[in-house]
Amino acid sequence: MSGEERTPMTIRCVWPVDCRNSCGSPAHYGHTCGRHLERVRSMVGTLACAWPGCTWRAWDRRGLCDFHRRVAYRLIEPRS
Numbered sequence: 024m025s026g027e028e029r030t031p032m033t034i035r036c037v038w039p040v041d042c043r044n045s046c047g048s049p050a051h052y053g054h055t056c057g058r059h060l061e062r063v064r065s066m067v068g069t070l071a072c073a074w075p076g077c078t079w080r081a082w083d084r085r086g087l088c089d090f091h092r093r094v095a096y097r098l099i100e101p102r103s
C-alpha cells in the first residue's frame with residue numbers, strides 16, 4: 024500500500040520473470056520491487072545470488088553477487 028505516490032520518474036523492477044520479460048512492478052529500492060527484495064533478503068547470509076539463473080557467488084553474503092547487486096540496486100542517488 025506504500026509507493027502509491029507518483030514520483031517524477033517511476034522506476035520499474037528489472038528482475039526477470041521469464042526469458043523475455045522483466046517484473047515491471049514499481050521499484051521499492053534501486054531497481055527492485057518489494058517482492059523481489061524479499062527474495063534477496065531470503066538469500067542474505069549465504070553465498071548464493073538470488074538472481075534467477077545466476078551461479079555467481081555473493082561473496083559479501085548480501086543476497087546478490089556483485090554484478091547483480093549493481094543491476095538491482097543501481098546505487099541510490101548520492102544526493103541526500
Ligand SMILES: [Zn+2]
Binds near residue numbers: 036038058059
Ligand atoms: Zn520485481
Ligand SMILES: [Zn+2]
Binds near residue numbers: 077090
Ligand atoms: Zn548474480
